[in-house]
Amino acid sequence: MKVTKKFVEKVAAEACGEDVVPLVRYLYGKGKVSEFELVDALKEDVQPLRNKLYLLQKVSLVDSSRKKDKKKGWYIYYWTFKPQNSIWLYKKTREEKIERLRARLKREKNNQYYPCQNQCMRLNFDQAINFNFKCPECGEIMYLTDNSETIKKLEAEINKLQQEINKVEE
Ligand SMILES: [Zn+2]
Known part of the structure:
Protein backbone atom coordinates (compact mmCIF):
# COMPACT_ATOMS: atom_id res chain seq x y z
CA MET A 1 0.00 0.00 0.00
CA LYS A 2 1.12 3.52 -0.76
CA VAL A 3 1.14 5.74 2.31
CA THR A 4 -0.95 8.85 1.86
CA LYS A 5 -1.34 11.96 3.97
CA LYS A 6 -4.91 10.99 4.74
CA PHE A 7 -3.79 7.56 5.93
CA VAL A 8 -1.08 8.87 8.27
CA GLU A 9 -3.47 11.41 9.73
CA LYS A 10 -5.95 8.66 10.47
CA VAL A 11 -3.33 6.39 12.04
CA ALA A 12 -1.85 9.21 14.12
CA ALA A 13 -5.28 10.28 15.37
CA GLU A 14 -6.12 6.69 16.23
CA ALA A 15 -2.94 6.26 18.26
CA CYS A 16 -2.45 9.73 19.78
CA GLY A 17 -5.78 11.56 19.54
CA GLU A 18 -7.24 14.09 17.09
CA ASP A 19 -5.13 16.86 18.66
CA VAL A 20 -1.99 15.69 16.87
CA VAL A 21 -3.50 15.93 13.38
CA PRO A 22 -2.48 19.56 12.58
CA LEU A 23 1.06 18.75 13.69
CA VAL A 24 1.17 15.60 11.57
CA ARG A 25 -0.25 17.51 8.62
CA TYR A 26 2.54 20.05 8.95
CA LEU A 27 5.37 17.55 9.39
CA TYR A 28 4.23 15.20 6.64
CA GLY A 29 6.39 15.29 3.56
CA LYS A 30 8.97 17.60 5.13
CA GLY A 31 12.39 16.55 6.31
CA LYS A 32 13.75 17.68 9.67
CA VAL A 33 11.68 20.48 11.12
CA SER A 34 12.97 22.55 14.04
CA GLU A 35 10.87 23.19 17.11
CA PHE A 36 11.06 26.92 16.42
CA GLU A 37 9.47 26.40 13.06
CA LEU A 38 6.71 24.26 14.59
CA VAL A 39 5.94 26.78 17.33
CA ASP A 40 5.75 29.45 14.66
CA ALA A 41 3.75 27.54 12.10
CA LEU A 42 1.24 26.00 14.50
CA LYS A 43 0.94 29.02 16.83
CA GLU A 44 1.30 26.80 19.82
CA ASP A 45 3.46 26.93 22.96
CA VAL A 46 6.49 24.71 23.01
CA GLN A 47 5.44 22.53 25.96
CA PRO A 48 2.05 21.31 24.66
CA LEU A 49 3.66 20.91 21.28
CA ARG A 50 6.42 18.74 22.76
CA ASN A 51 3.86 16.61 24.57
CA LYS A 52 2.26 15.81 21.24
CA LEU A 53 5.62 15.10 19.67
CA TYR A 54 6.48 12.73 22.51
CA LEU A 55 3.20 10.89 21.98
CA LEU A 56 4.02 10.50 18.31
CA GLN A 57 7.55 9.43 19.14
CA LYS A 58 6.28 6.74 21.50
CA VAL A 59 4.46 5.09 18.61
CA SER A 60 7.44 5.63 16.27
CA LEU A 61 5.71 8.13 14.00
CA VAL A 62 8.39 10.78 14.56
CA ASP A 63 12.09 10.82 15.20
CA SER A 64 14.05 13.55 16.91
CA SER A 65 17.57 14.88 16.66
CA ARG A 66 19.33 17.88 18.12
CA LYS A 67 21.97 20.24 17.00
CA LYS A 68 24.00 22.70 19.00
CA ASP A 69 23.58 26.29 18.02
CA LYS A 70 27.22 27.42 17.89
CA LYS A 71 26.54 31.08 18.53
CA LYS A 72 24.04 30.74 21.36
CA GLY A 73 25.37 27.49 22.79
CA TRP A 74 21.98 25.83 23.21
CA TYR A 75 20.46 22.84 21.49
CA ILE A 76 17.90 23.05 18.77
CA TYR A 77 15.57 20.09 18.46
CA TYR A 78 14.45 18.77 15.11
CA TRP A 79 11.59 16.43 14.38
CA THR A 80 11.09 14.17 11.40
CA PHE A 81 7.91 12.42 10.47
CA LYS A 82 8.20 8.71 9.57
CA PRO A 83 5.30 7.99 7.22
CA GLN A 84 6.38 4.40 6.54
CA ASN A 85 5.94 3.50 10.21
CA SER A 86 2.26 4.32 9.99
CA ILE A 87 1.61 1.00 8.23
CA TRP A 88 3.39 -0.89 10.98
CA LEU A 89 1.44 0.99 13.65
CA TYR A 90 -1.87 0.50 11.85
ZN1 LIG B 1 -30.51 -7.73 38.30
Whole structure:
Protein backbone atom coordinates (compact mmCIF):
# COMPACT_ATOMS: atom_id res chain seq x y z
CA MET A 1 0.00 0.00 0.00
CA LYS A 2 1.12 3.52 -0.76
CA VAL A 3 1.14 5.74 2.31
CA THR A 4 -0.95 8.85 1.86
CA LYS A 5 -1.34 11.96 3.97
CA LYS A 6 -4.91 10.99 4.74
CA PHE A 7 -3.79 7.56 5.93
CA VAL A 8 -1.08 8.87 8.27
CA GLU A 9 -3.47 11.41 9.73
CA LYS A 10 -5.95 8.66 10.47
CA VAL A 11 -3.33 6.39 12.04
CA ALA A 12 -1.85 9.21 14.12
CA ALA A 13 -5.28 10.28 15.37
CA GLU A 14 -6.12 6.69 16.23
CA ALA A 15 -2.94 6.26 18.26
CA CYS A 16 -2.45 9.73 19.78
CA GLY A 17 -5.78 11.56 19.54
CA GLU A 18 -7.24 14.09 17.09
CA ASP A 19 -5.13 16.86 18.66
CA VAL A 20 -1.99 15.69 16.87
CA VAL A 21 -3.50 15.93 13.38
CA PRO A 22 -2.48 19.56 12.58
CA LEU A 23 1.06 18.75 13.69
CA VAL A 24 1.17 15.60 11.57
CA ARG A 25 -0.25 17.51 8.62
CA TYR A 26 2.54 20.05 8.95
CA LEU A 27 5.37 17.55 9.39
CA TYR A 28 4.23 15.20 6.64
CA GLY A 29 6.39 15.29 3.56
CA LYS A 30 8.97 17.60 5.13
CA GLY A 31 12.39 16.55 6.31
CA LYS A 32 13.75 17.68 9.67
CA VAL A 33 11.68 20.48 11.12
CA SER A 34 12.97 22.55 14.04
CA GLU A 35 10.87 23.19 17.11
CA PHE A 36 11.06 26.92 16.42
CA GLU A 37 9.47 26.40 13.06
CA LEU A 38 6.71 24.26 14.59
CA VAL A 39 5.94 26.78 17.33
CA ASP A 40 5.75 29.45 14.66
CA ALA A 41 3.75 27.54 12.10
CA LEU A 42 1.24 26.00 14.50
CA LYS A 43 0.94 29.02 16.83
CA GLU A 44 1.30 26.80 19.82
CA ASP A 45 3.46 26.93 22.96
CA VAL A 46 6.49 24.71 23.01
CA GLN A 47 5.44 22.53 25.96
CA PRO A 48 2.05 21.31 24.66
CA LEU A 49 3.66 20.91 21.28
CA ARG A 50 6.42 18.74 22.76
CA ASN A 51 3.86 16.61 24.57
CA LYS A 52 2.26 15.81 21.24
CA LEU A 53 5.62 15.10 19.67
CA TYR A 54 6.48 12.73 22.51
CA LEU A 55 3.20 10.89 21.98
CA LEU A 56 4.02 10.50 18.31
CA GLN A 57 7.55 9.43 19.14
CA LYS A 58 6.28 6.74 21.50
CA VAL A 59 4.46 5.09 18.61
CA SER A 60 7.44 5.63 16.27
CA LEU A 61 5.71 8.13 14.00
CA VAL A 62 8.39 10.78 14.56
CA ASP A 63 12.09 10.82 15.20
CA SER A 64 14.05 13.55 16.91
CA SER A 65 17.57 14.88 16.66
CA ARG A 66 19.33 17.88 18.12
CA LYS A 67 21.97 20.24 17.00
CA LYS A 68 24.00 22.70 19.00
CA ASP A 69 23.58 26.29 18.02
CA LYS A 70 27.22 27.42 17.89
CA LYS A 71 26.54 31.08 18.53
CA LYS A 72 24.04 30.74 21.36
CA GLY A 73 25.37 27.49 22.79
CA TRP A 74 21.98 25.83 23.21
CA TYR A 75 20.46 22.84 21.49
CA ILE A 76 17.90 23.05 18.77
CA TYR A 77 15.57 20.09 18.46
CA TYR A 78 14.45 18.77 15.11
CA TRP A 79 11.59 16.43 14.38
CA THR A 80 11.09 14.17 11.40
CA PHE A 81 7.91 12.42 10.47
CA LYS A 82 8.20 8.71 9.57
CA PRO A 83 5.30 7.99 7.22
CA GLN A 84 6.38 4.40 6.54
CA ASN A 85 5.94 3.50 10.21
CA SER A 86 2.26 4.32 9.99
CA ILE A 87 1.61 1.00 8.23
CA TRP A 88 3.39 -0.89 10.98
CA LEU A 89 1.44 0.99 13.65
CA TYR A 90 -1.87 0.50 11.85
CA LYS A 91 -1.27 -3.25 11.70
CA LYS A 92 -0.02 -3.50 15.26
CA THR A 93 -3.10 -1.73 16.70
CA ARG A 94 -5.37 -4.08 14.77
CA GLU A 95 -3.43 -7.21 15.66
CA GLU A 96 -3.67 -6.31 19.33
CA LYS A 97 -7.40 -5.72 18.99
CA ILE A 98 -7.84 -9.05 17.22
CA GLU A 99 -5.98 -10.81 20.01
CA ARG A 100 -8.31 -9.32 22.63
CA LEU A 101 -11.38 -10.17 20.57
CA ARG A 102 -10.20 -13.75 20.04
CA ALA A 103 -9.78 -14.23 23.79
CA ARG A 104 -13.28 -12.86 24.30
CA LEU A 105 -14.65 -15.09 21.53
CA LYS A 106 -13.10 -18.12 23.17
CA ARG A 107 -14.79 -17.23 26.46
CA GLU A 108 -18.12 -16.74 24.73
CA LYS A 109 -17.83 -20.11 23.01
CA ASN A 110 -16.78 -21.96 26.16
CA ASN A 111 -19.32 -20.45 28.51
CA GLN A 112 -23.03 -20.28 28.90
CA TYR A 113 -24.32 -16.94 30.06
CA TYR A 114 -27.09 -15.98 32.42
CA PRO A 115 -28.00 -12.30 32.09
CA CYS A 116 -30.24 -10.44 34.50
CA GLN A 117 -33.50 -9.35 32.85
CA ASN A 118 -32.95 -5.92 34.41
CA GLN A 119 -29.52 -5.82 32.81
CA CYS A 120 -27.61 -5.52 36.07
CA MET A 121 -25.02 -8.07 34.99
CA ARG A 122 -24.35 -11.28 33.21
CA LEU A 123 -22.97 -14.37 34.94
CA ASN A 124 -21.48 -17.56 33.59
CA PHE A 125 -22.81 -20.95 34.71
CA ASP A 126 -20.47 -21.35 37.72
CA GLN A 127 -21.21 -17.86 38.97
CA ALA A 128 -24.95 -18.18 38.35
CA ILE A 129 -25.18 -21.47 40.26
CA ASN A 130 -23.48 -19.79 43.23
CA PHE A 131 -26.27 -17.25 43.32
CA ASN A 132 -29.01 -19.86 42.71
CA PHE A 133 -29.70 -18.22 39.37
CA LYS A 134 -30.88 -15.04 41.04
CA CYS A 135 -29.30 -11.70 40.23
CA PRO A 136 -27.10 -10.70 43.22
CA GLU A 137 -27.99 -7.08 42.47
CA CYS A 138 -31.79 -7.12 42.17
CA GLY A 139 -32.92 -10.69 42.86
CA GLU A 140 -34.42 -11.27 39.41
CA ILE A 141 -34.23 -14.85 38.10
CA MET A 142 -31.41 -15.29 35.57
CA TYR A 143 -32.14 -17.40 32.51
CA LEU A 144 -29.69 -19.01 30.17
CA THR A 145 -29.50 -17.02 26.94
CA ASP A 146 -28.15 -17.82 23.57
CA ASN A 147 -24.94 -15.88 22.92
CA SER A 148 -24.67 -16.80 19.25
CA GLU A 149 -25.41 -13.18 18.27
CA THR A 150 -22.50 -11.98 20.38
CA ILE A 151 -20.29 -14.66 18.84
CA LYS A 152 -21.35 -13.61 15.34
CA LYS A 153 -20.62 -9.97 16.12
CA LEU A 154 -17.18 -10.79 17.50
CA GLU A 155 -16.35 -12.93 14.48
CA ALA A 156 -17.47 -10.18 12.13
CA GLU A 157 -15.34 -7.62 13.95
CA ILE A 158 -12.27 -9.87 13.83
CA ASN A 159 -12.91 -10.43 10.15
CA LYS A 160 -13.18 -6.71 9.46
CA LEU A 161 -9.91 -5.95 11.26
CA GLN A 162 -8.16 -8.78 9.42
CA GLN A 163 -9.36 -7.38 6.10
CA GLU A 164 -8.07 -3.93 7.07
CA ILE A 165 -4.67 -5.51 7.76
CA ASN A 166 -4.71 -7.42 4.46
CA LYS A 167 -5.54 -4.23 2.61
CA VAL A 168 -2.43 -2.37 3.80
CA GLU A 169 -0.28 -5.41 3.08
CA GLU A 170 -1.28 -5.37 -0.60
ZN1 LIG B 1 -30.51 -7.73 38.30
